[in-house]
Amino acid sequence: MDTPMVNTKNGRDMLAISRGTNTILNIIMVILCLLVLAPFYVIIISSITSENSLTVNGYRLWPEEFSFNAYTYLFREGSIIITAYRNTIISTVAGTVLSVILILLYAYPLTRSNFRFKGFFTFFAFFTMLFGGGLVSYYMVMRQILQIQNTIWALFLPSAFSPFWVFVLRTYIKTHVPEELIEAARMDGASEWFTLIKIVMPLSVPGLATVALFSAIGIWNNFFNVLLLIDQVELYNLQYTIYSTLNNIRFLLENAFQMQGQVNLAELPSQTFRMAMAVVTIGPIILAYPFFQRYFVRGMTIGAIKG
Amino acid sequence: MTKDVPPSSVSVPPKKKRWSADYIYCNLSYLTMVLPGAIWLFLFSYLPMPGIIIAFKTYRLQKPPADFWIQNRFIYSLIESPWVGLDNFRYLILPTNLNNTIMFVRNTVLYNLLFMIVGLVCTVLLAVIIYELTNRFWAKLYHSIFFLPFFISWVVVAYVVYALANHAGIINTTLASLGSPPLEIYKEKIYWPFIFLIGNLWKYTGNGSILYLAIITGIDRQLYEAAAIDGANKVQQFFHVTLPHLIPTIVLLQILAVGRIFGSDFDMFYTLPAGSALIRDVTTTIDIYVFNMLRSTSPIGYPAAVALVQSVVGFLLILITNFIVRKTRPEMALF
Numbered sequence: 001m002d003t004p005m006v007n008t009k010n011g012r013d014m015l016a017i018s019r020g021t022n023t024i025l026n027i028i029m030v031i032l033c034l035l036v037l038a039p040f041y042v043i044i045i046s047s048i049t050s051e052n053s054l055t056v057n058g059y060r061l062w063p064e065e066f067s068f069n070a071y072t073y074l075f076r077e078g079s080i081i082i083t084a085y086r087n088t089i090i091s092t093v094a095g096t097v098l099s100v101i102l103i104l105l106y107a108y109p110l111t112r113s114n115f116r117f118k119g120f121f122t123f124f125a126f127f128t129m130l131f132g133g134g135l136v137s138y139y140m141v142m143r144q145i146l147q148i149q150n151t152i153w154a155l156f157l158p159s160a161f162s163p164f165w166v167f168v169l170r171t172y173i174k175t176h177v178p179e180e181l182i183e184a185a186r187m188d189g190a191s192e193w194f195t196l197i198k199i200v201m202p203l204s205v206p207g208l209a210t211v212a213l214f215s216a217i218g219i220w221n222n223f224f225n226v227l228l229l230i231d232q233v234e235l236y237n238l239q240y241t242i243y244s245t246l247n248n249i250r251f252l253l254e255n256a257f258q259m260q261g262q263v264n265l266a267e268l269p270s271q272t273f274r275m276a277m278a279v280v281t282i283g284p285i286i287l288a289y290p291f292f293q294r295y296f297v298r299g300m301t302i303g304a305i306k307g
Numbered sequence: 308m309t310k311d312v313p314p315s316s317v318s319v320p321p322k323k324k325r326w327s328a329d330y331i332y333c334n335l336s337y338l339t340m341v342l343p344g345a346i347w348l349f350l351f352s353y354l355p356m357p358g359i360i361i362a363f364k365t366y367r368l369q370k371p372p373a374d375f376w377i378q379n380r381f382i383y384s385l386i387e388s389p390w391v392g393l394d395n396f397r398y399l400i401l402p403t404n405l406n407n408t409i410m411f412v413r414n415t416v417l418y419n420l421l422f423m424i425v426g427l428v429c430t431v432l433l434a435v436i437i438y439e440l441t442n443r444f445w446a447k448l449y450h451s452i453f454f455l456p457f458f459i460s461w462v463v464v465a466y467v468v469y470a471l472a473n474h475a476g477i478i479n480t481t482l483a484s485l486g487s488p489p490l491e492i493y494k495e496k497i498y499w500p501f502i503f504l505i506g507n508l509w510k511y512t513g514n515g516s517i518l519y520l521a522i523i524t525g526i527d528r529q530l531y532e533a534a535a536i537d538g539a540n541k542v543q544q545f546f547h548v549t550l551p552h553l554i555p556t557i558v559l560l561q562i563l564a565v566g567r568i569f570g571s572d573f574d575m576f577y578t579l580p581a582g583s584a585l586i587r588d589v590t591t592t593i594d595i596y597v598f599n600m601l602r603s604t605s606p607i608g609y610p611a612a613v614a615l616v617q618s619v620v621g622f623l624l625i626l627i628t629n630f631i632v633r634k635t636r637p638e639m640a641l642f
Contacts, residue, residue, distance in 0.1 A: 015531050022441050029436065029445075033452045036509060039459075039467040042477060046470045058475030061394065116334050122340050126642070128352035130336030131622045135597050136607055136615030137358020144381030146350060162348040192336035196321035221460035223574050227598075243462045246469060247582050278466040285458050292475060293451075 006297055036133060040282075047071070047275035054271055058298060072277035079136060079279055084241040087155060089284075091237065095156030096220040100212050102205070108196050109170040120262045125163040142229055149232075154229035156219050158201045165211045172207035209295035213288065220285045245274050349480075357385075359618065361611035362395055363390040372464050395612035412569075415592040420570045421500070422507050423561065429512050431553060434519035435545060450520070453513030461574040464506055468579050472498075479552050496589040499580070504573060519553055558632060558639045566625030569593055569617045 050067035371383035600610035633640035
């Protein structure tokens with residue numbers, strides 16, 4: 001990440017904190033980092049606990065018996081997870097590409113002083129950040145007018161654009177693409193579309209990468225729109241699939257004693273299997289991080305400062 | 308690749324003549340560019356807006372007659388359903404519902420205030436500590452770790468909470484090995500404000516501090532040197548040099564946060580309790596209530612009334628906060 005370089009004079013900077021303070025802060029940070037990572041540990045260790053050990057001893061920080069059965073089972077027979085993966089990947093890729101295109105196309109004209117309707121379209125986007133129709137009418141419009149419920153569109157179309165990122169990208173373009181460069185291209189007879197694609201776009205890569213990353217996280221982790229708009233198991237994405245199973249096991253296990261005879265606990269898919277599902281849900285989106293990291297701190301910080 | 312570009316000192320090319328062929332051509336290009344986004348905004352943001360009138364009606368789904376101008380059941384029902392004035396709003400303050408209404412409004416506002424204040428302090432503190440650490444490699448590593456939770460969905464967090472907090476969870480097995488009685492976390496309210504606060508800090512602190520870290524990095528080091536020569540210690544330097552530089556951004560973000568004070572992180576409040584009904588008094592926010600009402604069999608006018616209040620109050624709060632900021636410190640106002 002872009003963090004400051006300290007100019008050292010004779011080994012130590014006059015402004016640097018003392019060695020003692022530095023050591024204490026480092027210790028605090030290491031402890032905090034371990035706490036931040038603890039949830040990852042918890043979920044991974046639960047997924048590699050043997051089912052037997054989990055049933056007998058409950059969840060443990062260090063289980064008595066390890067087992068990777070949940071994962072082998074997951075990759076052998078995990079048809080729910082495969083469908084969910086397919087839906088998630090399709091919607092994430094489509095939604096990310098679409099959102100980068102839509103946001104860039106909307107942001108660029110807002111940086112141009114000769115755009116006649118700049119004020120109107122700025123307001124048109126900005127107003128939606130301040131006021132909305134509310135959940136009830138959103139729900140009705142999605143289901144009764146646009147009718148995107150129970151289609152793959154519902155997984156990414158509602159998150160395919162964002163006025164907030166339009167303004168971030170607009171600021172980014174304003175501060176990173178010299179106006180003279182655009183004007184020069186225009187003088188040479190380049191069309192606005194050509195200028196956008198050949199000049200503005202390559203210079204805005206960090207900003208675009210930031211938009212892409214946040215959009216991808218948002219759609220990969222999309223839960224709310226699936227809850228609202230999807231009723232069919234075949235269209236569930238990963239988040240919703242694992243959500244519905246968590247809810248079922250918690251309810252069944254905690255109420256099992258009240259419903260003797262009605263629920264056969266042995267028939268419940270194993271708990272470790274569920275935990276393994278949650279783990280493989282995290283995987284790919286974490287992998288995107290290093291890939292985008294080199295761009296996105298710059299993209300985010302510079303674009304977000306008011307300009 | 309791109310360095311900060313200095314403000315343009317080169318003279319701007321002579322203005323094109325209004326309505327020249329080039330001007331029109333340019334604007335047509337711009338219009339085609341904004342068109343897809345504008346269509347999206349129209350469909351997903353503006354189209355639901357007229358629907359707020361559901362709050363003033365008894366909405367009944369009806370099939371439009373064959374000669375109606377648009378064959379859409381929602382639009383027809385929206386227009387034809389009878390007006391009931393403020394009845395839907397009155398329902399919320401009926402003696403039987405009043406306590407419930409106060410409960411979810413109170414939850415929403417208090418959680419938001421809690422997250423705003425604690426979140427702000429932690430975010431700024433993290434940025435300052437990361438900046439002050441002398442070893443850059445470790446500082447970057449810490450920051451990367453703190454940012455990681457931002458990638459994790461609340462559903463996965465709900466699994467973590469479950470593994471920790473269910474009656475055979477890690478917390479209880481650890482307590483049992485120490486000889487303590489188990490905690491029924493999914494059945495007792497007292498734990499949940501802490502769970503939500505910790506969850507919120509865990510997920511957003513690293514991400515939020517990026518912006519502050521960038522600003523601190525950009526502060527002229529001579530200011531610190533001058534302060535140090537004047538005898539200011541680190542704490543004084545923070546309050547007299549660092550903080551004044553952060554204030555504009557803090558104000559900007561807090562204006563936006565105040566506008567969302569009636570909103571909430573739906574996914575968090577909905578997934579972490581995993582449907583446990585015993586703790587609903589501390590896990591129901593306005594969004595959760597609206598959603599549950601929408602899914603129930605009760606008339607949708609009730610949740611619509613709540614959603615309308617939520618939208619209007621959010622809108623007014625952001626206008627008022629911004630107005631106050633503009634009167635006192637115009638350069639910090641959002642618009």
